[in-house]
Amino acid sequence: MTATPPEWAEALLRLVLDRDRADSVSGDLLEEYRATIHPAGGQSRADRWYVMQTLGYVARSAGFWAAIFGGAFVARTSLDWLAPTDDFHLRSAVSTYVGVGTLMVAGLWAGWRSSTFAAGTLAGLATAGFGAVVSIVGAVALLAVAHDPGTMAAIRGSGGLAEVFTLPFMLLLPGAIVGTVGGVAGAAVRRVLSPGSPSPTQ
């Protein structure tokens, strides 16, 4: 019987690959899985390898957007802690637009690349998820540097530590929704502008 990697992992992989490269790239992984990894380690080790490779592609595809998303969180946190204010309206508006805009563009780009709206959903989810990790790490680093009484008072005045550490993870669902909207637009534009099949570059 021919060894086969987990179907869900293959589906996930295709969501983060360019439409024109999906067959050749997934073919490379499948060949390595069947020719090297599976014979050497058996089904479960080969499946684990395939899943880890796939997660690597997901992380690479979302890394740039997650850095922007998480970086915006860290910038906002730094501002609130180190330059306290009583009027958060402008800061909230800017950080909301930056966050939503980043998720939308991440979804748009993913939808364009793979020609599927579900790629946008995954991009939004991954951007929000990895971005949350970036923002938590940033907040912990900031707290390690600045924890004098004045800064602690500013933290309490801007919503407290609980908000800083929980809010990023509450954005997973909105991230998936906004990413899906971007993905629908990106996939539609790609299908209209470039309906053809892959072509060589030489």
Next chain:
Amino acid sequence: MADILGAFEQAVLLAIVRLGEDAYGRAVLKEVQVRLDRDVAAGAVHATLDRLENKGLVGSRLGTGTPIRSGRPRRFYRLRPRGFRALNETRAAVESLWRGLDWPLGEST
């Protein structure tokens, strides 16, 4: 000065040179792993190939599928003139940096 390549980009480009007509994604991955003597993620190689192709250093064409790939095609890569130039200039730059120094370096250097 033109493109000065990073170590991983050099590894991928030199793998393509060594493999010649057989330089497709998985073969490049295996060659890079052997030369660097470490495990390398397939995604890192594919991302580098994409980047090098976008920079005009390599070109690609699709081949035919094989049963072990469930019929999915191989994408074969070859260096473009700009790729050869970048490799040569990178090598020259590194040699220039090392000129006049004994290798390997020791604490007495």
